[in-house]
Amino acid sequence: MKIGQVASEADVTIDTVRFYERRGLLPEPGRRPSGFREYPPSTVERIRMARMLQNLGFTLDEIIEMLHAHDAGTATCDSEQWRLEGALDRIDTKIAELRRTRRLITTTIQECRTGQCRFATRLGGDVPVDRSNGTAESSIGR
Amino acid sequence: MKIGQVASEADVTIDTVRFYERRGLLPEPGRRPSGFREYPPSTVERIRMARMLQNLGFTLDEIIEMLHAHDAGTATCDSEQWRLEGALDRIDTKIAELRRTRRLITTTIQECRTGQCRFATRLGGDVPVDRSNGTAESSIGR
């Protein structure tokens, strides 16, 4: 398979395929006499797997590690499972963080409605800012 | 206030303060005869506000816009609230995405336990890979 076909079947760009090769995610492919890269069809699967792992939140470096463990024949269900559990932890942490932020925003909106607005007030809304005097209390470092 | 004091009170680095100035988040401060920047104390508040908005998921550009609206005296509770609601949407989308990913991981781990493992198998675990033959079915593009 030529690079273009691999790329389109794996749903990435040609540049990405070459980038993956540079990064070591893909091994150096064979070459035709002309210099064109020649790929085995399994390359498509390897790229798809990499993308799937990316969707799970793994970085390219982590994915490369995993694939190399696979290549070395040392990857087992057990040996790689901790990574999945780590990913789970990361996701949970992130969700918790987002929820905290969400709460902060909703209270802020609430405060806005009940006149305790932190944003519009501090951002110079309701109470007109005295433009002639840089020392006004409500002015934020302007 | 000198830049170092502002930075430490706002809990950012000196470089960040200067970066914010370059970006237009902070107005150009006054200067001592020596060239040292001289800040009004409200600068600390302005930076803290910016950081808070960053925590809410706003980009620097958006924050700069909001602060400029404040500076121009056109920011009101109503005029800025849509931004908060937009932030809320973004957060909800992100949480939903993460939850989908989370489910994918847990099913994957489950499959692993029940022998339907997609990862260890496809990553070449349990079944030793035939290293002498690049065309093996289970090999991922190596």
Next chain:
DNA sequence: CTTGACTCTGGACCTAAGTCCAGAGTTTAC
């Protein structure tokens, strides 16, 4: 009046994961 801490400029560098480019050569379909 010395010493150490602070500040100045402005441009290079960082991370992550690609994307884009020119100019040249190759392959394929008609």
Next chain:
DNA sequence: GTAAACTCTGGACTTAGGTCCAGAGTCAAG
């Protein structure tokens, strides 16, 4: 046999939000 589509290299560029640096000048405490 020719035109269109493909591929090559390798280095520069992108986004976001900073971080780091050298070499020079300034400030504050003792």
